Amino acid sequence: MSKHYDSIIIGGGHNGLACAAYLAKAGRKVLVLERRHVLGGAAVSEQVYPGFTYSVCSYVVSLLRPQIIRDLELPKHGLEILPLECSFAPAHEGPGLVRWPCADTTRREIARYSAQDADRYPEFGREMAKMARFLKPIIDNPAPDPTSLRPKAWRHMLKLARPFKNIDERKLHDFMKMMTMSSVDFLDEWFESDILKAPMAVSGIIGTYLGVRSPGTAYVLLHHYMGEIDGAMRAWGLSKGGTGQISMAIARAAESYGVEIRTETSVERVLMRGDEAYGVVLEGGDELHAKTVVSSLEPRLTFFGLVGRKALPEDFCDELDRYRLRGSSGKVNLALDSLPEFKCRPGDGLHMRGDIAIAPSIAYLEKAYDQAKYGQFSERPYINIVIPSLTDPSVAPPGKHVMSCFVQYAPYHLAEGPEAWPSKREAFGDAVVDTLEEFAPGLKDRILHRQVLTPWDMEKDFGLTEGNIFHGELSLEQLAFLRPVAGWAHYRTPIQKLWMCGSGTHPGGGVMGAPGWLAAQTMLKERAV
């Protein structure tokens, strides 16, 4: 018996689910197929070690679009976002730096290192927030294409450019600078103290194979000022029950609109008649038919994996070959017997309730990058830590804790080749723990369980090609009308009736849900489904 669907969505990550929910809400019959036993893709929570819930990959949330939360009534379906309270940068010498949600306390913290930086910090925040507001319409709309000559494209451009009309020239200069400079150069124009600049500079390189001094990394800083929680700009949060709960809330919303979701169902390939898709073949040979097929997978995986080069135009294949994935990060999740203690700031105080950045200086970050350039993981990497069990006791037994560590650099392309990763996994895990031990002595003895994810594991287990957490680097040449491939930035593909809705499309990666939402809107608007 073959049911007929309006849309089959490949991949039950948060974008696939969001796309499905919007299509079904508009009355379409939708099926979501997920390869793994759990939904969420890289936005997933799993009890890898009994009693401890890990946000296995993605671990913080900021850019999840408020309109998606509203439209899909996600709070009703279990979404709870808990704000991260501060940012802590531990140091080898001195007290380190904590940026608090209180301007005066933060000013005094920074003033220990530089009185001038302390005063400029709030000014910087305001300027960044202003600039971020110009960008916000861009992530909430399909990508504008300045190279197009169609009047419709121009009208769209003008609409998105509206916020710029009140901007004064100097601001525009700053903005242009930001689009081209490196994180460090840009921050150097504002600040002098390393301990402040280093943790800020890394925002520009997360998920890319670039260093903090690489040109073009400055503008990614803005992304971090675009986030909002409860109307508060630049706020970051955790999802209760781990990041997977975001996906689960979207899944429950989708099901409430009638979406059918099948887990442990692998798609072998997209079914095609000529250059038109009409369904999928499952592993095992079963066929499922639909009017449209939407892939939330990483673009190279979608086209080379499920469609095949033969069915695609040469130019498109060339572009995809050039599409930069080259993952550069890993993840280490720890179950702890008790709360760690940082040497520079002892005690179990509030400073551990936000994110903790192991980025003591710009030189430290550059050194970490140097090793990565030549195909090694950093022996002393940048680590971004959160301890979600402090704000959300439901993820660990009483008194125990979960420590989530995002680690960069762990280049997919090791000098020995990516296949060497499995044999280096534990050495990589040791490097992370050894680094942490220097800042938080005694941590090793508290570890009950350790999960190490290398870029290789992310590719194999989560379909993140080359271990890229964003389905493609968020660098300027791969964003907006260029994502994933110029000319194919509006969720359409060279295959008729095959669409894209994953992080490899505009506006990109992160737990935003925007690609899934925008893909569904575009499909509905163009009456494709």
Next chain:
Amino acid sequence: MPRETPFHERTRALCETYRWKDWSGYHAACSYGLSPDREYNAIRQGAAMIDVTPLFKYDISGPDAGAFLARLLVRDVRKLKPGRMSYLCWCDADGKVIDDGTCARLSEETYRLTSAAPAMHWLHRHARAFDVAIRDCSDSIAALALQGPTSRELLRQVCDADMDALRFFGLTETTFAGGGKGWLSRTGYTGDLGYELWVDNDNALGLYDALLDTGKDYGAVPVGLDALDISRVEAGFILRGIDYIGANDAMIDAQKSSPFELGLGWTVKLNREETFIGKDALTREKNSGSRWALVGLDIDWLALEALYAHHDLPTQVPHCAWRSGIPIYHDGRQVGRATSGSWSPMLKKNLALATVEQNAAAPGTELLIEWTVEWSREMVPATVIKTPFFDPERKRA
């Protein structure tokens, strides 16, 4: 000058912000930290320790205790079994609400009434015909609310009560670790899983220390009134003096409200043979209809966003709950006022409690609420929605 509650020695040290207010003549902490976020999250994710000692507490005992209270209160508390508790209100002879609170049946002949305002005179005035003893234990019993999803597991560690047997609105006598004997009730003002702990003043600090110490593993933290206010708005709970004026505090009749007008009609049991204070007036109002209704409002976020965008500003919502009266309009005229409201971190909605005319009170009705942006008075649509806004299963579990 406000006095100190029995927990003050601890709360004073913990309240590093020095943000206090006067609650019924006691120093009460508004927030221990710089923003109410963390404390609010303790209510919804961990366990919040809230000093609620300033509530007024009266123990009423004697052979006529039940009959006396049945006469006074809108529901017949004799129907409560010992170890059960009820939320209710009481009215004047005109059927206007004087106060709302809880009544617990501690034993066959002993009840404990809590109120927001002092009630000693009201109790005594009506007690003359009954064989009862009234003891004002407001200043001798320390009360601590322990609210949040981990509160039950935490209490298993710090008292000997049978936690699984203690159901919603039940109470039991128990021995607390470090706190001696006291009462534990499955009640609260947050709309979450939670308890209230009642101990003699002398035992307050011991209990507080035990909770704070064991509570570390359960996300238990001291929580102030700012966070409590956000949670009670989400829970749709009204507050005397804010959402309504107690009948004996009103300057004019128009300031008074009936239980029906406050959404407390469900607590009024008119089908009792004996009379109770306000029964005749309430029966009349029940038949003829009420003028006002207390409703929940969902303030339109997109309209708010548009309003702020018009001023070239990002949308802002207050960090704390607000409690200033704000005019509400419908069909071009004012039909009521919002009395308190808050951004709901749980529901991601901008909510308010409002008193409006009956014909504007049906769920789904589109009203307008005044909203001031950049000193400019504007109107924003707000939809009448059902309360409680936030109603998790664990609230009754």
